[in-house]
Amino acid sequence: MKFRYCPDCGTELELRQLGDEKDVPWCTVCDKPWFPVFPAAIIALVYDEDNNVLLLRQNYISTQFRNLVSGYIVPGERAEETMLREIKEETGLDVEEWKLRGTWWFARKDMMMIGFTARVRRAPLHLSTEVDGASWHSAKEALTLVHQRPESVSRILTQLFADELNISL
Numbered sequence: 001m002k003f004r005y006c007p008d009c010g011t012e013l014e015l016r017q018l019g020d021e022k023d024v025p026w027c028t029v030c031d032k033p034w035f036p037v038f039p040a041a042i043i044a045l046v047y048d049e050d051n052n053v054l055l056l057r058q059n060y061i062s063t064q065f066r067n068l069v070s071g072y073i074v075p076g077e078r079a080e081e082t083m084l085r086e087i088k089e090e091t092g093l094d095v096e097e098w099k100l101r102g103t104w105w106f107a108r109k110d111m112m113m114i115g116f117t118a119r120v121r122r123a124p125l126h127l128s129t130e131v132d133g134a135s136w137h138s139a140k141e142a143l144t145l146v147h148q149r150p151e152s153v154s155r156i157l158t159q160l161f162a163d164e165l166n167i168s169l
């Protein structure tokens, strides 16, 4: 979100040069900058010891495609903590090993996505109310079930995982 008015005092902001940054929205009354703010979320490809991928059915996100685990970072939380927390909350599973895979800008929602892969010990699933179903799939299968748009972070992470296993469609 870009600010046009100061969220504290309501004054219309003017653009200022601030160090190396040009066009920084500035409140002349409060004498401070208002940089754009945006939410940040984690997204995690969960896989088991046999490299099966866990896909979620979440009808509030899509009835057509399956999803990876995702969730917003709450203020004060580290992205790694969010990832572990969301996997536990949404699936009931414990992570044994994880890797940060990169960050992506999700333009449709003006949001920063922080992508992980996380290996879990396979156990009975305990799904949260945000999840309508979940199932294990080979990486090859998973590639056909996640969103097909090339910029989809679900797709990017699944492709990356499949590439590492040397799987092609």
Ligand SMILES: [Zn+2]
Pocket (backbone or CB within 6 Å): 006, 007, 008, 009, 010, 011, 027, 028, 029, 030, 031
């Ligand atoms: Zn102000």
